Amino acid sequence: MKQAKLHIDRHFQVGEVDKRIFGSFIEHLGRAVYGGIYQPGSPLSDKEGMRKDVMELVRQLQVPVVRYPGGNFVSCFHWEDSVGPKELRPARPELAWFAIETNEFGLNEFADWAKKAETEIMMAVNLGTRGVDDAKNLLEYCNLPKGTYYSDLRRSHGVEQPHDIKLWCLGNEMDGPWEIGRKTPYEYGRLAAETGRVMKMMCPEIELVACGSSLWTMPTFGVWESDVLKECYDVVDYISMHQYYDNYDNDTAEFLANSTAMDRFISQVVSLCDAEQAKQRSSKKINLSFDEWNVWYHSKEADKKIERWTKAPRQLDNFEDALLVGEMLITMLRHADRVKIACLAQLVNVIAPIMTSDKGAWRQTIYYPYYYTSVYGRGRVLQTLVDSPLYTTKNNGDVPYLDAVMVECDDGSLSLFAVNKSLEDDITLACDLRQYEGFRVERHIVLDHDDMKAENTEEHPDTVAPKSNGASSMENGHLSAVLKKHSWNMIRMTIL
Numbered sequence: 353m354k355q356a357k358l359h360i361d362r363h364f365q366v367g368e369v370d371k372r373i374f375g376s377f378i379e380h381l382g383r384a385v386y387g388g389i390y391q392p393g394s395p396l397s398d399k400e401g402m403r404k405d406v407m408e409l410v411r412q413l414q415v416p417v418v419r420y421p422g423g424n425f426v427s428c429f430h431w432e433d434s435v436g437p438k439e440l441r442p443a444r445p446e447l448a449w450f451a452i453e454t455n456e457f458g459l460n461e462f463a464d465w466a467k468k469a470e471t472e473i474m475m476a477v478n479l480g481t482r483g484v485d486d487a488k489n490l491l492e493y494c495n496l497p498k499g500t501y502y503s504d505l506r507r508s509h510g511v512e513q514p515h516d517i518k519l520w521c522l523g524n525e526m527d528g529p530w531e532i533g534r535k536t537p538y539e540y541g542r543l544a545a546e547t548g549r550v551m552k553m554m555c556p557e558i559e560l561v562a563c564g565s566s567l568w569t570m571p572t573f574g575v576w577e578s579d580v581l582k583e584c585y586d587v588v589d590y591i592s593m594h595q596y597y598d599n600y601d602n603d604t605a606e607f608l609a610n611s612t613a614m615d616r617f618i619s620q621v622v623s624l625c626d627a628e629q630a631k632q633r634s635s636k637k638i639n640l641s642f643d644e645w646n647v648w649y650h651s652k653e654a655d656k657k658i659e660r661w662t663k664a665p666r667q668l669d670n671f672e673d674a675l676l677v678g679e680m681l682i683t684m685l686r687h688a689d690r691v692k693i694a695c696l697a698q699l700v701n702v703i704a705p706i707m708t709s710d711k712g713a714w715r716q717t718i719y720y721p722y723y724y725t726s727v728y729g730r731g732r733v734l735q736t737l738v739d740s741p742l743y744t745t746k747n748n749g750d751v752p753y754l755d756a757v758m759v760e761c762d763d764g765s766l767s768l769f770a771v772n773k774s775l776e777d778d779i780t781l782a783c784d785l786r787q788y789e790g791f792r793v794e795r796h797i798v799l800d801h802d803d804m805k806a807e808n809t810e811e812h813p814d815t816v817a818p819k820s821n822g823a824s825s826m827e828n829g830h831l832s833a834v835l836k837k838h839s840w841n842m843i844r845m846t847i848l
């Protein structure tokens with residue numbers, strides 16, 4: 353048994369949680385849209401073809417914002433193809449993922465879906481093959497009420513009210529060698545500045561996200577952020593971060609240490625933004641939009657075998673790692689002062705918490721930490737000092753066995769999220785909570801499994817599922833809990 357302590361003071365707060373950090377992502381990729389959120393003719397769909405079972409699971413997650421339509425897909429996307437009468441919409445070869453895009457599901461269908469799913473849209477514009485003019489036209493189509501060419505075009509498509517989209521991404525992964533229309537930081541920074549400037553002329557209330565590096569391991573990471581921000585600092589509001597962690601080496605201890613890498617990545621991007629703020633003598637702060645994050649188990653070899661030019665091919669269906677997803681959520685909460693938006697990539701079928709077949713939908717294991725953190729992790733993050741034994745890793749040095757964060761929720765209760773990364777030992781956790789007089793443990797939810805590779809399948813959807821059986825108690829204001837080996841935990845405390 354290992355021992356760990358948490359130290360908190362209710363007056364020492366990191367900041368308010370921006371609920372948008374519980375966002376997600378739907379790209380025209382694999383079976384995210386077709387066969388995922390949209391399947392006309394299915395008995396499981398409504399009359400517009402939206403999968404009702406999927407919608408219900410999305411609503412339960414309380415996803416506040418969904419990024420759309422890509423991803424790599426957006427860099428070759430002509431949004432005009434995806435609106436108007438369906439029979440007139442062209443099918444196109446989709447060059448990011450080598451599939452056929454029929455455009456049968458497009459912008460207005462997504463807006464309908466988002467309304468039903470009770471979420472907001474985070475829209476990406478194509479800065480790969482297109483530029484200022486098309487971004488301006490798309491914004492006009494989406495947000496102006498009427499009386500102009502594109503707003504009236506929307507109305508002629510049967511959509512009277514504007515979509516009123518507040519959050520816009522200026523392209524996607526523009527440094528990536530795989531990205532259509534890849535750019536140098538100077539080329540991209542200038543294009544982002546001019547596109548953003550024109551978009552804000554039309555709708556000053558919108559918020560803009562500039563592309564940061566595609567991954568921390570990009571050779572240009574750091575230089576890219578500085579050079580891009582140098583050109584567009586005064587126009588944009590956020591810089592994006594993307595990161596997927598994999599376990600190709602099948603070294604679970606090393607894999608679970610990636611929250612340390614993520615923590616360092618966030619601190620570095622904050623420093624890069626603040627360094628540019630200093631150089632620009634600006635009073636404005638740039639915050640972070642971690643708009644693609646997840647584990648990525650899919651083998652790149654398997655991807656190469658996918659047949660080209662099929663409609664909605666099976667791609668990137670994932671295995672799980674709920675523990676690391678839980679750790680990544682904890683890490684972002686610990687940076688709540690600067691991480692204001694985050695999108696779990698992606699929401700349905702593509703390395704996703706929700707999986708579907710023609711017969712139904714089920715929760716992949718990563719659904720659970722996402723669900724509990726989204727529903728019970730809103731409020732103020734308390735500075736949570738973790739005093740934990742360490743283990744040594746190849747890539748991240750000495751890392752704590754315990755990741756944890758405490759949130760003082762809007763209803764006055766406390767949520768503690770904690771992951772024990774030890775593959776051998778339980779951890780006994782202690783925390784002095786005498787400042788929260790009268791509080792008791794209301795429940796201790798645990799997600800664990802003996803098999804680190806277990807996954808939830810259509811046939812066995814509940815192989816990995818949470819249980820309300822954690823051992824924790826509060827005596828005279830002192831919390832003590834047992835965190836089982838390799839487990840994710842949520843302990844809720846309130847006045848009972």
Ligand code: AHR
Pocket residue numbers: 379422423424425524525644697698
């Ligand atoms: O989420 C899958 C892909 O990963 C996205 O399209 C791209 O932006 C990233 O490389």
